[in-house]
Amino acid sequence: MGDHTPVYIFICGKTDLRGFSLKCDGSDLPPQPYPHVWVPLATERLSVDDIRKHTLDPVLAYRHLKASGVYVGRVTASIHQFPGRGIRKPASTM
Secondary structure, three states, rough: OOOOOOOEEEOOOOEEEEEEEOOOOOOOOOOOOOOOOOEEEEEEEEEEEHHHHHOOOOOHHHHHHHHHHHEEEEEOOOOOOOOOOOOOOOOOOO
């Protein structure tokens, strides 16, 4: 038998941040700097499978929601390039 508790999912402006809350108004989500605000995006059941499409780590999100009723995470991975670590062409053999 699954948990039918609703999880309210919010998006933070035009960022890749998602806020998950057990409160329908998201009042327990952390405040964001202007002009970003939490905007309702979706409602899902409280299960790893149902929240999977809204976060990179649904298990972590589920655990936070069960423990504290709130979770904030990204939906995309960050790619960092380090100086001097780009793709290099092989040296010419001629």
